[in-house]
Amino acid sequence: MSDAAASAVRHRAFSPARIFAITTNTLTELTRQKVFNVILIFGLLLIGSSLFMARFSFQQEFQILKDVSLGVMSILSSLLAIVATARLIPQDIEDRTIYTILAKPVPRFEYLLGKLFGVLLLLAISIALMSALFVAVLYLREQAVLNETLRQVSRPPGEQLDAALNAVRVAGLKIDILAGIAVIFFKACLLAALTLFVSTFATTNIFAIIVMVSVYFIGHLQATAREYWLEQQSAGWIAHVFLAIVALIFPDLQAFNLVDEVVAGVAIPLALFAKTALLGLFYIAIYTLAATFVFYGKEL
Amino acid sequence: MLLAFGVMKLPAERALSLQHRSRSPGQFADIVNLDLHEKIGQLGFVAALSGFRAMLADFLFIKAHVAWERTEWGRVLFLFRQVTTLQPHVPLFWDMAAWHMAWNASAAAMNDQSQPRLALRVKAQREYFALGKDFLERGIENNPDKPQLYEALARLYREKFNDHVRASEFFGKAAALPGAPSYDKRFSAYELSYCEGREPEAYERLRALYDEGEKERLPTLIRRLKFLEGKLNFPPEQRIPDKER
Numbered sequence: 001m002s003d004a005a006a007s008a009v010r011h012r013a014f015s016p017a018r019i020f021a022i023t024t025n026t027l028t029e030l031t032r033q034k035v036f037n038v039i040l041i042f043g044l045l046l047i048g049s050s051l052f053m054a055r056f057s058f059q060q061e062f063q064i065l066k067d068v069s070l071g072v073m074s075i076l077s078s079l080l081a082i083v084a085t086a087r088l089i090p091q092d093i094e095d096r097t098i099y100t101i102l103a104k105p106v107p108r109f110e111y112l113l114g115k116l117f118g119v120l121l122l123l124a125i126s127i128a129l130m131s132a133l134f135v136a137v138l139y140l141r142e143q144a145v146l147n148e149t150l151r152q153v154s155r156p157p158g159e160q161l162d163a164a165l166n167a168v169r170v171a172g173l174k175i176d177i178l179a180g181i182a183v184i185f186f187k188a189c190l191l192a193a194l195t196l197f198v199s200t201f202a203t204t205n206i207f208a209i210i211v212m213v214s215v216y217f218i219g220h221l222q223a224t225a226r227e228y229w230l231e232q233q234s235a236g237w238i239a240h241v242f243l244a245i246v247a248l249i250f251p252d253l254q255a256f257n258l259v260d261e262v263v264a265g266v267a268i269p270l271a272l273f274a275k276t277a278l279l280g281l282f283y284i285a286i287y288t289l290a291a292t293f294v295f296y297g298k299e300l
Numbered sequence: 301m302l303l304a305f306g307v308m309k310l311p312a313e314r315a316l317s318l319q320h321r322s323r324s325p326g327q328f329a330d331i332v333n334l335d336l337h338e339k340i341g342q343l344g345f346v347a348a349l350s351g352f353r354a355m356l357a358d359f360l361f362i363k364a365h366v367a368w369e370r371t372e373w374g375r376v377l378f379l380f381r382q383v384t385t386l387q388p389h390v391p392l393f394w395d396m397a398a399w400h401m402a403w404n405a406s407a408a409a410m411n412d413q414s415q416p417r418l419a420l421r422v423k424a425q426r427e428y429f430a431l432g433k434d435f436l437e438r439g440i441e442n443n444p445d446k447p448q449l450y451e452a453l454a455r456l457y458r459e460k461f462n463d464h465v466r467a468s469e470f471f472g473k474a475a476a477l478p479g480a481p482s483y484d485k486r487f488s489a490y491e492l493s494y495c496e497g498r499e500p501e502a503y504e505r506l507r508a509l510y511d512e513g514e515k516e517r518l519p520t521l522i523r524r525l526k527f528l529e530g531k532l533n534f535p536p537e538q539r540i541p542d543k544e545r
Contacts, residue, residue: 056365059392060361060392060396063358063390063392064358064361064362067354067355067357067358068355068358070354071352071354071355072355074351075352160483162481162482163481163482163483166479166481170479220351223313223317226310226313226314226317227317230314247306247310248302248303248306248307248310249302249303249306251309252313252316252317253351254317254351255313255316255317255320257351257353259354260353260354260387260389261389263354263390264387264389264390264391265390265391265446266389272316272319272320275312275315275316275319276316278312279309279312279313279316282309282312283309286305286309290301290302290305293301
């Protein structure tokens with residue numbers, strides 16, 4: 001058997017190693033673009049809001065700290081997912097890197113998967129860092145308030161002290177927040193997969209970003225459009241068709257807004273969390289499949 | 301392909317959405333209704349529907365705080381109505397809204413130097429009490445499992461309406477919920493001891509607490525027990541020992 005034939009035999013149709021190589025390369029590339037600056041923005045926002053909130057009671061302070069931190073985390077991760085993914089394919093085409101990669105025996109879906117996993121890894125690292133920062137600030141504030149309470153109620157009836165400490169703990173850090181953060185991650189992954197799909201037919205990254213920002217807003221209204229469509233509340237057939245298109249094409253991003261409930265102290269049942277995660281994975285799979293389908297038909 | 305995917309995803313999305321709505325009744329309807337649209341304006345409405353509801357509510361809450369510092373009571377009321385419409389499942393916002401109305405705004409109305417007529421000042425004060433009560437009742441409707449709001453309503457009945465029956469009832473409701481402070485049960489019994497005609501029931505409840513041991517034998521509890529024993533003409537042998545007085 002010749003070397004060429006042996007090499008062809010060794011070449012596998014699907015190789016996790018090749019995907020891993022593209023993933024690490026994508027992550028390195030994105031890191032060099034200083035995308036982690038979002039963490040800096042997040043940190044500054046946290047510190048800034050902590051200073052500003054000195055005038056509030058601890059319940060108000062914790063409520064705002066959680067709302068703002070998780071809200072900013074959601075916005076930054078969504079933006080990061082869109083901006084980081086939108087530039088991947090157009091940039092590779094512009095730099096002609098894509099031709100070097102695809103000239104090798106790398107199937108196009110592996111290339112796409114590698115790129116997507118690179119962004120997902122970046123999102124995971126970013127969200128983990130932001131979460132660590134948020135949890136640390138909240139924990140430190142909670143401890144400070146607990147110590148202050150203990151100091152102020154110096155000779156308390158045990159019951160009063162227990163009630164005061166319990167009030168601080170109820171308002172402070174809870175494990176449920178992690179479920180909310182996980183859902184933020186799923187939402188960002190979904191947006192990354194959808195951006196990848198858009199960027200397979202977009203000619204510039206600006207176009208992909210504009211489309212995705214529109215999708216972001218429409219996605220949050222999709223549930224409303226869907227309900228109106230299914231409940232036959234639309235006026236005419238034009239509105240009916242329009243609502244149907246919105247409901248069928250766009251993802252329901254409102255389903256991923258569990259954070260508000262978590263901050264309000266409403267526990268997320270495991271079943272609901274699992275269903276939301278499954279829906280997220282389903283979206284990611286379908287959009288990646290659609291991206292692969294379009295990318296295979298793309299003339300490069 | 302996308303349309304086929306849309307048809308596939310629809311049942312899952314709908315089921316999830318229904319589950320969300322069943323857990324947070326009223327929230328979906330509130331968020332898309334025209335009332336909210338009118339209250340928070342076009343930009344706020346879009347922001348609320350775009351996943352920034354909590355941050356928008358916080359922003360309005362901070363504005364309400366500033367309005368309170370400036371004693372702009374009409375604005376405080378307006379902003380708290382927006383905040384509680386946006387975030388009906390945060391008890392803190394209902395509690396704060398009620399506190400501002402029933403305690404702060406009502407006191408300001410009573411001390412309003414620009415209104416020389418006492419009757420009108422009292423009327424304004426009562427209107428603020430009613431606004432506070434309304435916030436708490438709607439808060440309880442949206443958060444029936446949060447003892448904090450029942451407790452706040454009980455305090456409002458006790459301190460502003462002088463209605464000990466309702467105060468006792470709401471302290472009792474708070475005490476029955478998980479996570480309620482242990483004093484709610486005792487407060488419920490205290491309030492009942494002030495109600496004409498309910499003395500035997502109040503005594504029974506206070507005595508049960510007394511019998512739980514030293515931890516419950518607080519000065520107010522003993523004082524109320526002694527008062528009721530006198531009022532109900534208990535024979536000396538049935539009364540609690542004097543050393544507890």
